[in-house]
Amino acid sequence: MKLTGSQILLESLKCEGVDTIFGYPGGAVINIYDDLYDSSINHILTRHEQAAVHAADGYARCTGRVGVVIATSGPGATNTVTGIATAYMDSIPLVIITGQVPTPLIGNDAFQEADICGITRPCTKHNFLVKNIRDLARTVKEAFYIARTGRPGPVLIDLPKDIQVNTLEFNYPETVELRGYKPTYSGNFRQIEKAAKMILEARRPVLYVGGGINLSGANAELLALAELTRIPVATTLMAMSAFPQRHPLALGMLGMHGTFCANMSVTECDLLIAIGSRFDDRVTGRIDSFAEKAKIIHVDIDPTSIKKNVAVDLPIVGDLLDVLSKLKESFDQKTEQLGVFREQLREWQSDIETWRERHPMAYQPSDTVIKPQYVIQKLREFSNDDAIITTEVGQHQMWTAQFFSFSQPRTFLTSGGLGTMGFGLPAALGAQVAFPERQVIDISGDGSFQMNSQELATLVQYQLPVKIVILNNNYLGMVRQWQQMFFDKRYSQTVMELPIDFVKLAEAYGAVGFNATQVDEVETVIQKAFATPGPVLINFKVSREENVLPMVPAGKAIHEMVLAS
Amino acid sequence: MKHTISVLVENEFGVLSRISGLFSGRGFNIESLSVAPTLEPNTSRMTIVTTGDDRILEQITKQLNKLISTIKVVDFTSKDFIARELALIKVATEAETRAEALRIVDIFRAKVIDVTPKTYTIEITGAPGKINGILELLRPMGVKEVVRSGPVVIGRGAKGVAG
Ligand SMILES: Cc1ncc(C[n+]2csc(CCOP(=O)(O)OP(=O)(O)O)c2C)c(N)n1
Ligand SMILES: [Mg+2]
Numbered sequence: 001m002k003l004t005g006s007q008i009l010l011e012s013l014k015c016e017g018v019d020t021i022f023g024y025p026g027g028a029v030i031n032i033y034d035d036l037y038d039s040s041i042n043h044i045l046t047r048h049e050q051a052a053v054h055a056a057d058g059y060a061r062c063t064g065r066v067g068v069v070i071a072t073s074g075p076g077a078t079n080t081v082t083g084i085a086t087a088y089m090d091s092i093p094l095v096i097i098t099g100q101v102p103t104p105l106i107g108n109d110a111f112q113e114a115d116i117c118g119i120t121r122p123c124t125k126h127n128f129l130v131k132n133i134r135d136l137a138r139t140v141k142e143a144f145y146i147a148r149t150g151r152p153g154p155v156l157i158d159l160p161k162d163i164q165v166n167t168l169e170f171n172y173p174e175t176v177e178l179r180g181y182k183p184t185y186s187g188n189f190r191q192i193e194k195a196a197k198m199i200l201e202a203r204r205p206v207l208y209v210g211g212g213i214n215l216s217g218a219n220a221e222l223l224a225l226a227e228l229t230r231i232p233v234a235t236t237l238m239a240m241s242a243f244p245q246r247h248p249l250a251l252g253m254l255g256m257h258g259t260f261c262a263n264m265s266v267t268e269c270d271l272l273i274a275i276g277s278r279f280d281d282r283v284t285g286r287i288d289s290f291a292e293k294a295k296i297i298h299v300d301i302d303p304t305s306i307k308k309n310v311a312v313d314l315p316i317v318g319d320l321l322d323v324l325s326k327l328k329e330s331f332d333q334k335t336e337q338l339g340v341f342r343e344q345l346r347e348w349q350s351d352i353e354t355w356r357e358r359h360p361m362a363y364q365p366s367d368t369v370i371k372p373q374y375v376i377q378k379l380r381e382f383s384n385d386d387a388i389i390t391t392e393v394g395q396h397q398m399w400t401a402q403f404f405s406f407s408q409p410r411t412f413l414t415s416g417g418l419g420t421m422g423f424g425l426p427a428a429l430g431a432q433v434a435f436p437e438r439q440v441i442d443i444s445g446d447g448s449f450q451m452n453s454q455e456l457a458t459l460v461q462y463q464l465p466v467k468i469v470i471l472n473n474n475y476l477g478m479v480r481q482w483q484q485m486f487f488d489k490r491y492s493q494t495v496m497e498l499p500i501d502f503v504k505l506a507e508a509y510g511a512v513g514f515n516a517t518q519v520d521e522v523e524t525v526i527q528k529a530f531a532t533p534g535p536v537l538i539n540f541k542v543s544r545e546e547n548v549l550p551m552v553p554a555g556k557a558i559h560e561m562v563l564a565s
Numbered sequence: 566m567k568h569t570i571s572v573l574v575e576n577e578f579g580v581l582s583r584i585s586g587l588f589s590g591r592g593f594n595i596e597s598l599s600v601a602p603t604l605e606p607n608t609s610r611m612t613i614v615t616t617g618d619d620r621i622l623e624q625i626t627k628q629l630n631k632l633i634s635t636i637k638v639v640d641f642t643s644k645d646f647i648a649r650e651l652a653l654i655k656v657a658t659e660a661e662t663r664a665e666a667l668r669i670v671d672i673f674r675a676k677v678i679d680v681t682p683k684t685y686t687i688e689i690t691g692a693p694g695k696i697n698g699i700l701e702l703l704r705p706m707g708v709k710e711v712v713r714s715g716p717v718v719i720g721r722g723a724k725g726v727a728g
Contacts, residue, residue, distance in 0.1 A: 117579060118579075121583060121586055122590050129578055146633060179728055180632065180635045180636045303630070303631070304624065308624060311620075
């Protein structure tokens, strides 16, 4: 039997195991929406295409599956761009399907035409314009394969309207043949042996771990390796949930707002073992003094990450799951040497403990105003270990990373690479769709919340019980902090002049809202929110000019931190 | 340092902009780029001349390889290779310089492919250095226009580059 292009698309998605799509209709995808009308695939209608992409992204980050988006041509497609760039920077697997004007009209400035393949070329792992219905099923197959394998990333399929209505016999290909795409999964055995040797020769080693651990699902392997060797673990923002933060080997976050202990350990180490991390400038600070005394081993599935920002003594290209397992196997053969090695780490461990005690992650508590850090600690106390936390971007994001103490993989979803305000609420929406039974909390700022607050409607419509926590300082706080520290407190355009009644806003959408202005309200309002079914917004009036510390000023080395007094 | 890179790519929609976008987006520099189909179906070969230190060149080759549309990347710089470029040169000629122009054409084994009372149009192929050489000699007569193809390169010996 012949199917239309739009039916072929949906059948292909089913072959890929897709059960949920986030999207928004329009003229150029109306045929697809007609077929979705009685399809078994679940469609979540967000209130903005950017939010649809962030929602699919949140869904992908917490499940490890490919998130799927549909948007119409022109403005629908261009609205997805920030979402796609966000996913691209953090290597999140997505397939975005955009409608396009009919093929004969392409290039004519037709109504709602945009060259979305051209626009998204630098922020997708790959993209396709389907010009013939014969290519459609294969293109979907390739798109999913590219999105989820190797270093994952978003892939866009631009589907002209005439292809959606043409008909063809449906045949889903079983295999993918891409001449130009063959990721390396298996780490080179000899390189791994060399790594083992370098590690055994080190006296002050540090594991510097990034988001790749979550992406590869190598959390258990990382933990096993760290525990076997007793090498301490510094984590990037993207990896805060990749290694249990209360583990004695956890140094916490490193970089611009990292712990004193992590930054000092990296500065003083003699061997830096970078695993699925990419030496981002927010991590390294001044690059020439980053881990200056150390030899560097860099393990990553993406060869372009290696030696991009720093010289590396030992590169290993491969899937972290494979490389870390092999490394552990190698150590299992070297019990005696490993025993000596661990003995010799004692001095290093005591240095680290000294740093840890000298400047623990701390803040000045208060009885009179709500400290944002206190709210984060209380949220941790009253939420489950498997609660999924999303954030927006700003001070609240950093406090969450610093104070939440994540313990389970894929529980912290944040826009690390692009730093996209407005990410957290739709990402929480997507996470809640993936895990209806788990607690999902968006920790937000008053500024960021307004970038996608329309998604309250989606939460209410689908009764997604996301808890939204606004740490309201009436400032674009992170920018204000920079202005305070580096621009003589000239708060140019960072004061949110208009006080917004967020509780009323929540209520207008049919959600529940609470205000908390007093310190002693914090615990009760959090408990009340968790006890309330459906979406709940809590607006915490927090101390306005609190700063995120420690902080490495731009251009400084990471040991040159401004510390909390 | 100057590097000459051959890139085998899928001959498909948008591939040239993927490559050129990669160079401009990452601040790599392109001195010349030429592209045409090969004998293998759906395959084109690009020759890119670029400059950069070792670290940049390593990034360029890795980033090129990372593109899904890229099948193979060969940096010829440290290899034994032959480079050839085509140039078309329109040179002003007066009665008294015509003979000299023809002598230069002869020496460089170039060809005059179009003649007007005031100009010769010359076709020359050769290593980029040879083209620079003839231009140097023709310049005093008044070169009105030069079109260069940018070099294409091929390795010496029996082995070829294939996807
Ligand atoms: C889309 C976008 N625009 C601008 C910025 C720059 N920016 C970074 S943090 C920040 C302030 C965020 O304010 P808010 O959400 O209230 O969080 P706070 O820092 O106050 O906790 C801004 C404007 C950004 N990251 N993303
Ligand atoms: Mg704020």
